[in-house]
Structure formats: C-alpha cells, structure tokens
Amino acid sequence: MQKxxxxxxxxxxxxxxxxxxxxxxxxxxxxxxxxFKIRVGEIHAVLGENGAGKxxxxxxxFGQYQPxxxxxxxxxxxxxxxxxxxxxxxxxxxxxxxxxxIPAHSVIENIILGHPHAGKILNLKRAEKEVLEICEKYxxxxxxxxxxxxxxxxxxQLVEIIKALYRGAEVLILDEPxxxxxxxxxxxxxxxxxxxxxxxxAIVPFITHKLPIVLQISDxxxxxxxxxxxxxxxTSEATEQSLAKEMVGREVVFRTQRTTVxxxxxxxxxxxxxxxxxxxxxxxxxxxxxxxxxxxxGVAGISGNGQRELVEVLAGLRKPEGxxxxxxxxxxxxxxxxxxxxxxxxxxxxxxxxxxxxxxxSLIENVTMNYYFDHEYYRRGVLDTKxxxxxxxxxxxxxxxxxxxxxxxxxxxxxxxxxxxxLARVLSRKxxxxxxxxxxxxxxxxxxEFVRNKLIDAKKEGAGVLLISEDLDEVLSLSDWVAPIYEGxxxxxxxxxxxxxxxxxxxxxxxxxxxxxx
Amino acid sequence: MxxxxxxxxxxxxxxxxxxxxxxxxxxxxIVALAIFSIIFILAGINPLTAYAEIFSYAFANPFGLxxxxxxxxxxxxxxxxxxxPFAAGLWNIGMAGQxxxxxxxxxxxxxxxxxxxxxxxELPVTLVILMMLxxxxxxxxxxxxxxxxxxxxxxxxxxxVTMMLNFITFWVVSFFIKEGGIxxxxxxxxxxxxxxxxxxxxxxxxVPFTIFIALGVALLLYFVLxxxxxxxxxxxxxxxxxAAAYAGISxxxxxxxxxxxxxxxxxxxxxxxxxxVPGVYKIARxxxxxxxxxxxxxICGLISxxxxxxxxxxxxxxxxxxxxxxFVQGKLGMSFGVDFALLGVLMITLVAFQFFYRxxxxxxxSEGEP
Numbered sequence: 001m002q003k004x005x006x007x008x009x010x011x012x013x014x015x016x017x018x019x020x021x022x023x024x025x026x027x028x029x030x031x032x033x034x035x036f037k038i039r040v041g042e043i044h045a046v047l048g049e050n051g052a053g054k055x056x057x058x059x060x061x062f063g064q065y066q067p068x069x070x071x072x073x074x075x076x077x078x079x080x081x082x083x084x085x086x087x088x089x090x091x092x093x094x095x096x097x098x099x100x101x102i103p104a105h106s107v108i109e110n111i112i113l114g115h116p117h118a119g120k121i122l123n124l125k126r127a128e129k130e131v132l133e134i135c136e137k138y139x140x141x142x143x144x145x146x147x148x149x150x151x152x153x154x155x156x157q158l159v160e161i162i163k164a165l166y167r168g169a170e171v172l173i174l175d176e177p178x179x180x181x182x183x184x185x186x187x188x189x190x191x192x193x194x195x196x197x198x199x200x201x202a203i204v205p206f207i208t209h210k211l212p213i214v215l216q217i218s219d220x221x222x223x224x225x226x227x228x229x230x231x232x233x234x235t236s237e238a239t240e241q242s243l244a245k246e247m248v249g250r251e252v253v254f255r256t257q258r259t260t261v262x263x264x265x266x267x268x269x270x271x272x273x274x275x276x277x278x279x280x281x282x283x284x285x286x287x288x289x290x291x292x293x294x295x296x297x298g299v300a301g302i303s304g305n306g307q308r309e310l311v312e313v314l315a316g317l318r319k320p321e322g323x324x325x326x327x328x329x330x331x332x333x334x335x336x337x338x339x340x341x342x343x344x345x346x347x348x349x350x351x352x353x354x355x356x357x358x359x360x361x362s363l364i365e366n367v368t369m370n371y372y373f374d375h376e377y378y379r380r381g382v383l384d385t386k387x388x389x390x391x392x393x394x395x396x397x398x399x400x401x402x403x404x405x406x407x408x409x410x411x412x413x414x415x416x417x418x419x420x421x422x423l424a425r426v427l428s429r430k431x432x433x434x435x436x437x438x439x440x441x442x443x444x445x446x447x448x449e450f451v452r453n454k455l456i457d458a459k460k461e462g463a464g465v466l467l468i469s470e471d472l473d474e475v476l477s478l479s480d481w482v483a484p485i486y487e488g489x490x491x492x493x494x495x496x497x498x499x500x501x502x503x504x505x506x507x508x509x510x511x512x513x514x515x516x517x518x
Numbered sequence: 519m520x521x522x523x524x525x526x527x528x529x530x531x532x533x534x535x536x537x538x539x540x541x542x543x544x545x546x547x548i549v550a551l552a553i554f555s556i557i558f559i560l561a562g563i564n565p566l567t568a569y570a571e572i573f574s575y576a577f578a579n580p581f582g583l584x585x586x587x588x589x590x591x592x593x594x595x596x597x598x599x600x601x602x603p604f605a606a607g608l609w610n611i612g613m614a615g616q617x618x619x620x621x622x623x624x625x626x627x628x629x630x631x632x633x634x635x636x637x638x639x640e641l642p643v644t645l646v647i648l649m650m651l652x653x654x655x656x657x658x659x660x661x662x663x664x665x666x667x668x669x670x671x672x673x674x675x676x677x678x679v680t681m682m683l684n685f686i687t688f689w690v691v692s693f694f695i696k697e698g699g700i701x702x703x704x705x706x707x708x709x710x711x712x713x714x715x716x717x718x719x720x721x722x723x724x725v726p727f728t729i730f731i732a733l734g735v736a737l738l739l740y741f742v743l744x745x746x747x748x749x750x751x752x753x754x755x756x757x758x759x760x761a762a763a764y765a766g767i768s769x770x771x772x773x774x775x776x777x778x779x780x781x782x783x784x785x786x787x788x789x790x791x792x793x794x795v796p797g798v799y800k801i802a803r804x805x806x807x808x809x810x811x812x813x814x815x816x817i818c819g820l821i822s823x824x825x826x827x828x829x830x831x832x833x834x835x836x837x838x839x840x841x842x843x844x845f846v847q848g849k850l851g852m853s854f855g856v857d858f859a860l861l862g863v864l865m866i867t868l869v870a871f872q873f874f875y876r877x878x879x880x881x882x883x884s885e886g887e888p
Contacts, residue, residue: 336766337763337764337765347764354761355760357761369761372750373766381746382746
C-alpha cells in the first residue's frame with residue numbers, strides 16, 4: 001500500500017480514523033464500538049482510567065492487535081495492519097512508556113537501529129545529516145554522539161521521538177509521555193510536542209493522570225471509560241473537574257482538604273540520621289525530625305535525593321551510618337525489619353511489583369506478607385489460612401479491588417488495584433507509623449483520590465504518616481509538615497500552612513531557607 | 519498453521535491443573551520411549567521386546583523389584599534434598615557431597631561405639647540405629663549448611679559451593695576408607711568396615727524401613743511448604759527475595775535453613791544405601807557411582823516442579839528404568855551405557871515437554887471467518 005503523505009492533506013482534516021473498533025478478550029470487551037479521528041496538526045489526548053481500554057486501542061492503531069470488528073482509515077483509505085511494521089510503513093510512530101533503547105550505544109546509533117536505510121554498511125554521516133534536519137525543523141537540541149546511558153529520562157524520550165520521526169512517522173502516539181519526567185523535563189517535552197504539531201504532525205498522547213497537562217497542551221480530548229468513548233470534545237470546553245468526572249463516572253474531589261486533628265504523643269523521633277546509597281556514596285546526610293500522632297510529615301523532592309535511603313533505613317532494610325531512630329521512645333536504630341513491623345511500623349514501598357508484592361503469589365498469599373508473623377494468624381507454626389482468606393476478602397470488598405477473586409495471582413492486577421491491595425494490607429495492621437513512598441505514582445485520578453483519602457483517615461485515627469512524594473501538589477495538600485529534600489538533606493521543615501508552592505519548589509532545587517526569613 | 523478448513527495454533531495456557539501436568543508427563547514418557555526405540559532397532563532388537571524386558575524386570579521381577587525399590591528410596595530422598603532449597607529459589611547440586619558426609623558420620627558413630635573392633639554393640643540396637651540416623655542427618659546438614667551460610671551471609675553462589683563440596687567430600691571419604699584410613703575394612707578392599715548383622719535393619723516385605731522415612735518426608739514437606747509459617751517464608755524468599763526482606767523475612771536464615779534441612783535429607787540417603795540396603799552394609803568401593811545417582815534427584819525435582827508428592831512416581835520410574843536398563847543391556851548383549859542413554863533421552867523429553875505446561879495446541883474449525 002502506498003503511504004499517504006501528510007503534506008497532501010489539509011491541516012484540520014483527518015489523517016487517521018478508526019470506525020467501530022471492537023476488541024474482545026476472554027471475559028471482557030476491551031474496546032466497544034470505538035470511533036476515533038485524528039486531524040492533521042492536532043494534539044489529541046486520550047484519557048481514561050487504568051483498564052478503560054486505552055492501551056488496547058493504541059495497540060490496535062499501532063498494529064500490535066487486530067480488531068475483532070471495525071476499520072482503520074489513513075487519509076481516507078482503508079488499511080489493515082498485520083503487524084507494527086505495516087503501521088510504521090504507513091507513517092504511524094509510537095513512543096512507549098518504557099524506553100526501548102540500547103544504553104551502551106550512541107544516540108545516532110539508536111536512532112538508525114532498524115531503519116531501512118541502515119543497510120549492511122552504516123552511513124552514519126548521511127544519517128546524522130538527515131536527523132539533524134529533523135532536529136532543526138522542530139527545534140530539538142540533542143548531542144547525537146552522546147551515549148544513551150548518559151542521558152536524562154527526558155532526553156531518552158526525545159531520542160525515541162526522533163527515532164519515530166526519522167522512520168517517517170506522521171501520526172505520533174505517546175504513551176504516558178510525562179510519567180517518568182521531572183517537572184522541568186515535562187515543560188521541555190510539552191514545548192517539543194507543540195513544535196511538532198505546529199509542523200503539521202498529528203500527536204496522540206495517552207494519559208491516565210495529570211489532567212493539567214491535558215488541558216495545557218491538547219486541542220481535543222477523547223475520554224474512554226470501560227471500553228467506550230464517553231466524550232470527544234475540544235479541550236477549550238473542558239475543565240479538570242469535567243474531565244475527571246467523565247473518566248471516573250462520578251464527581252472527584254481534587255483538593256483534598258488538609259484536616260487538622262488533635263496531635264498526640266511523639267511516635268517517631270529521628271536524630272542526625274545518615275546512610276550510604278548502594279554505590280557507597282553518602283546519600284542521606286544527617287536528617288532530624290519527629291512525627292506525632294495525627295500528623296502527616298511530607299518529604300518533597302525529586303527522586304534520587306536520598307528519599308529511598310531514608311525510607312529503607314526507617315523500615316530496617318538498610319543499615320544507618322550514623323544517628324538514631326526511636327519509635328514510641330524505644331530505640332530501634334539497629335532493629336531488623338520484622339521487629340519494626342511488630343512494633344507497629346507499616347511501610348508501603350514505592351516499587352509495588354518488585355518489593356511490595358509477590359507476582360506469582362495469590363492475593364491471599366500477598367496479604368499474608370504482613371500477617372505471617374502475627375500470633376493471631378498462626379497456631380503451632382501452621383498458618384490460619386481461613387482467617388487470612390476472610391481478611392483478604394474484607395480488604396477486596398472494602399477497598400474495591402477489582403479482581404475475579406482472592407485466589408488470583410497478584411500479577412493479574414492492574415497497578416492501581418495492586419496499590420490498593422498493598423495499602424489496605426498495611427493499613428489493616430493499624431500501624432502506629434505509616435511510611436508511604438510515592439503512593440499515587442502511576443495511578444489514575446479515581447485511585448489517587450482514594451489513596452489520599454485513606455492516608456487522611458489513617459491520620460485521623462491517630463497514626464503518624466511519613467509521606468514521600470515527587471508530586472508537589474500531593475505533599476502540599478496533605479501534609480502538616482513539609483520537608484523539601486535535596487542531596488540527602490532537609491532544606492528546612494515548614495508547617496503545612498506556610499509551605500507555599502514556589503518556596504517549596506525552590507527549596508527542592510537546593511536553596512536553603514535561612515532562619516530569619518522563615 | 520492451516521490444514522484444510524482447520525487451523526492449528528499455539529495458545530498460552532491460563533492455568534494448569536495437577537492432572538493436566540501429570541497427563542503431559544505421561545505423554546512425554548511415551549514419546550521418549552518411542553524415540554529411544556530407534557536405538558533398539560539399530561541394534562536389531564524389537565523395541566517392544568526390549569521394553570517388555572525392562573519393565574517386567576524393573577517392576578515385576580522378584581530380583582529386579584527390590585533393586586528398584588532401593589534406588590527409588592535413594593533417589594526420592596535426594597529429590598527432597600533438592601526440592602527444599604529449590605522452594606527457596608536455591609539450587610542444591612551437592613546431594614552427593616552431603617550424602618557422603620552423612621555416611622561418614624554414620625560410620626563415625628559406629629567407630630566411637632567400638633563396633634569396628636568388636637563387631638557388636640552393648641547399647642540397644644534401636645537406640646544405635648536412631649543414633650546412626652541422627653548422625654547421617656547431622657553430617658549432611660553440616661556440609662549443606664556451609665553452602666547455606668555462605669549464600670546467606672556473603673551471597674556466594676550456592677551452585678558453585680555445593681559442587682565444590684562434592685569434590686572435597688568425595689576425597690575425604692577416600693581418606694577414611696582406603697588404605698590407612700580409620701574406617702578401612704580390615705580386609706583392605708578399599709571400602710569401609712561392615713555393619714555387624716545385629717545392626718542390619720530387618721526388611722519389610724523385602725524393602726528397607728527407610729521407605730517409611732522417605733514417604734514420611736514427602737507428606738511432611740508437602741504440608742510444611744503449603745501450610746506452615748516457615749514454609750510460607752521459604753516460598754516467599756524463593757519467589758522474590760526483595761519482597762521477602764520487605765516483609766521481614768531474613769535473607770540470612772532462610773538460605774541457611776533450607777540447606778541444613780536439604781543436607782540432612784541427603785545424609786539420610788547416605789544412611790539408606792550404605793547402612794540399610796541388603797548386601798551393602800558398608801561404604802562400598804564404588805561409592806562414587808551412588809554420588810552420580812544422586813544427581814537424578816535434581817531432574818526428578820525439576821520434573822515434579824517441586825511438588826513432593828508428584829516426585830514419588832517420578833523417582834520410582836527413574837529408579838526402575840535405571841535398574842531395568844542395566845539388566846536389558848546385559849541380557850540382550852547391547853553395548854555399555856544403554857541404561858544411561860535411556861535415562862538421558864527420558865530426561866530431555868520430560869524437560870522439553872514442560873513447554874506444554876505453558877502452551878497448548880488449539881485445533882479449531884476456522885471456516886466461516888473472513
């Protein structure tokens with residue numbers, strides 16, 4: 001089939017169109033009669049909760065799945081993709097959420113990998129010239145000879161975008177484009193996306209959360225819910241509230257209101273705590289703070305500034321190099337992690353797949369992770385599986401975990417549901433101190449709201465909460481105390497009401513707060 | 519693949535029941551025997567006759583069946599020595615070394631009681647046999663524990679350590695039983711002194727009492743791994759050590775524990791062959807070949823996918839075929855190594871067929887579709 005050239009289509013007319021797309025999987029209809037149209041030069045965001053059918057639709061448009069019903073048109077002609085190769089040949093490019101680059105190779109080598117022009121003998125000079133033209137056209141700046149491992153996440157993503165453009169993409173599908181990026185990199189990405197759409201490309205970012213980004217950049221937005229298109233409107237007519245409501249199917253409260261409850265005894269006291277990173281560098285450099293009953297203590301910062309070391313030391317998974325930790329007055333600086341669970345520390349790790357759950361274990365066995373050591377759940381060394389099963393069923397019901405049953409393996413759950421399960425499991429222990437690391441990362445709007453409300457409930461019930469987050473809005477809206485962290489040190493500890501966005505943002509970037517101005 | 523109006527394709531399985539797994543394994547055995555028929559045909563022997571000989575000798579012959587049972591018990595204990603660390607995601611390649619150490623410990627007890635010198639014991643026989651069993655477990659546990667300790671404390675690869683310990687203990691045994699060794703047979707035949715008849719445990723229907731130990735271990739392991747707190751900790755560590763550490767499960771004690779227990783089971787296998795099998799009752803000159811036989815524990819453990827009950831028929835089959843294969847080689851005048859070749863083909867086929875644990879063939883009428 002001949003490739004339709006985008007220059008031949010007028011700006012504003014449709015380049016890619018899907019009509020009546022239906023895709024069924026055993027037990028579910030992932031896409032149900034979806035109509036979808038992308039015009040030349042537009043940024044068309046696709047919104048939907050986890051499991052709404054976005055990924056399936058995207059895979060159909062990119063040729064990874066074949067639809068059970070429905071047709072796809074490019075420039076008015078019907079097409080059939082047998083594989084992604086067909087889609088690429090017809091001008092569809094895709095940038096996945098997870099990078100697919102070779103770290104040891106240079107940028108240009110990665111870009112030409114798999115390109116038909118790259119024959120048996122590489123003509124890097126010519127490729128470089130052509131790639132530079134693309135960069136110039138859209139105003140990208142990138143060192144083509146740098147090795148990929150040296151690049152930041154944002155630059156790696158740009159490499160993937162350029163790679164798709166160099167393969168001749170006219171419609172560019174971006175999956176969760178901002179999910180791994182820092183705020184500054186996200187800004188840069190948005191500028192790049194604008195530049196590309198101004199140059200006549202059609203761009204389809206798929207986004208589950210971060211509604212502000214949708215409003216900021218897209219021209220139109222399609223919202224999916226349970227496999228169906230619930231709306232397709234111009235972004236100018238939408239608000240954050242209206243989009244969230246359509247996605248979730250009910251009203252969503254955005255600004256979780258900070259509620260102050262009576263503060264009680266000091267639960268956690270940390271003094272001058274230091275720790276090394278895995279590489280042996282000083283990653284946590286003498287932090288001191290305390291958390292009382294009914295308080296949320298928020299640590300704000302870009303990942304990699306010592307947050308991971310801090311929570312691991314507190315959870316007993318990493319040896320401190322100095323300082324002390326005490327819980328309810330008992331020194332636990334060198335207690336092992338089991339001891340800490342028993343004393344009432346509950347920890348929800350950032351990595352829910354590698355640390356927070358066991359993929360091949362059933363949900364019941366995953367709940368057992370926090371109960372196997374509890375005397376009420378075993379007798380003479382034999383686990384009381386009946387009791388744990390009841391507990392698991394209660395958790396599934398109370399937290400609305402979407403699953404066919406408690407015997408299903410954890411790997412079958414979506415990210416949001418897995419996070420609910422882990423949080424529910426930890427909270428069901430009624431911890432004195434709750435440590436939550438990036439609790440809403442990668443979750444959709446509904447699940448995020450749910451998790452945040454649960455943190456507030458825990459605080460109301462008198463727990464102390466240590467919240468680690470990269471999401472400034474999250475920290476600011478939830479915390480009684482905000483501690484911006486930079487290179488292993490707190491830049492200050494601000495009372496929640498005094499923590500203004502600009503101030504905390506500056507402190508996260510390493511600007512120390514001097515005593516007088518505070 | 520399309521054949522006429524039907525389509526044959528592979529599909530990923532969603533789940534696999536125990537019976538389906540058993541069916542696949544039986545199919546694999548039939549295919550393996552069919553493949554191996556080629557060897558018999560090349561040697562001018564009717565494969566059906568050969569298999570009839572193998573199976574009737576191994577499983578229905580008054581001379582062959584006891585041999586099969588002896589090997590079955592031995593392989594089964596070695597399988598459990600493999601399965602337990604395997605549940606924790608660790609590979610015990612050291613059953614040979616562990617069973618050598620167990621056997622040495624058994625004969626050390628006898629030496630200490632003066633059995634070598636006087637060919638009799640003053641203590642009650644049951645007590646001495648109990649002491650021998652405990653010594654066997656301690657000996658195996660000691661060698662296994664080294665690997666477990668190094669793994670838990672310093673994260674040293676357990677495969678390398680257990681393998682090296684096999685070599686070390688092999689020569690340690692030689693040191694004790696060969697010329698000048700303290701366990702040396704007074705006749706100087708390069709083997710250990712013999713058990714006096716009073717310490718030779720009586721047989722039950724021609725089978726050593728150790729079969730009850732092996733089957734008891736089967737039930738115990740099945741129960742412990744599935745139902746108990748410690749079993750849960752072992753499996754959690756095996757599936758995901760990072761998540762296990764998060765949940766407070768020690769990354770030191772679990773490897774140590776499973777290797778101590780695994781080593782103890784292998785030690786029992788040593789007691790079985792060198793102190794309970796009729797006609798042996800000593801550490802034989804050819805003890806090395808029993809070390810080799812112990813390796814079938816690995817393959818039986820893998821084929822039964824770590825299920826202690828499924829391991830019983832698998833170990834029985836391997837025990838029987840190793841006996842029957844050797845017999846048919848002599849009887850039909852085939853060249854050396856037919857028994858090993860047969861077991862080898864069987865192993866490879868069984869492992870290859872595990873593909874169907876994850877995939878299945880779908881055969882459907884594709885007519886009427888566009």
